[in-house]
Amino acid sequence: MAARAWAEASERASRWQPNARGRLEEAALELYGERGFEQTTVADIAQRAGLTERTFFRHYADKREVLFGGSGSLQEAFVNTLAAAPEAVAPIEAVAAALAAAADLFGERHAFACRRQRVIVANAELRERELIKLANLSAALADGLRARGVADPAASLAAEAGIAVFKIAFDCWIEESGERDLAEVIRESLAELKVVTAGG
Template sequence: MGRWEPNARGRLEQAALDLYVERGFEQTTTAEIARRAGLTERTFFRHFADKREVLFGGHSALREFIVSAVASSPDSATPIDSVIGALETVGALFLVRREYSRQRQAVIDANDELRERELIKLASLASTIADVLRGRGVGDLPASLAAEAGIAVFKVAFERWISDAGDADLSRLIRESFEELKAVTAGG
């Protein structure tokens, strides 16, 4: 075991992202990330399986958070209310991370393998949310559709959020996109 390093994980994430932006994802090695963060490569591998996981390490915390928010929403909430409510709460967690999120997305968008990885994480999140809804007694079809619709709203809101020049609030954009989805589907 190495000695304890204060916020090693956060430092590695930031160093990795800086290098991916400067040189590109392909051209960066884990040794360089560790060096930039002032840590050893061994410390890197205590926190992340590889250089790709630095970008996706936050997904499992996000998933746990969303699952517990959906599972603990009031019995009176409709399925889509549970899902959108959970995503809005998650949106608030992103508040201070817009610049980080923006850079991270630019790195992902520039690389097919990373884009595919991101999409599979979102698809698997939708399927987990649908399972949680089924566990709450929601039927198979409405559970799948509420989950897929929620993820669609999140994707659209997230894109607006990182491309917005002003001081947009992700939670508010999620709510607005959901209202727009209601208007769009009601029109069909």
């Protein structure tokens, strides 16, 4: 009985320890880097973070979602900024504003993004999951443009172009030292796209 009470108390304590989500994220990245994604279990992550498996599953559905848990916030930033853009703004400019807003989410997370990317690149399942995430972001942008009255194929083209710019800019940013912010790299990539489409 005493053992059960202790276990329940321990569970309650671990549940309310500060920044559990951040600790799980950090523990997962460490383990993925040390052992590889496939060889790391949820139990390993929870133990490294000093938390329980139950606490892990309160924050993430599975060990993949540690790497993709921010997708919802990213999509929300895209959609909300797109909806708030002035009506007179051209579709690609509205998409550019959405990309810039999303870039703000990365803030000081260059080191984290680099570690995350290394794990994803090393695993085919995770690369596929990343492509699905990008496809979902593109679909959300296209829906947002349609809601603004942009007809297809213009809505789909602008959304796909925006996600291509985001992906290329993100990859360039990862390869850099982190001195520049992602928004600056996105602006450069958008400028390159405009040069290409203008026949420059």
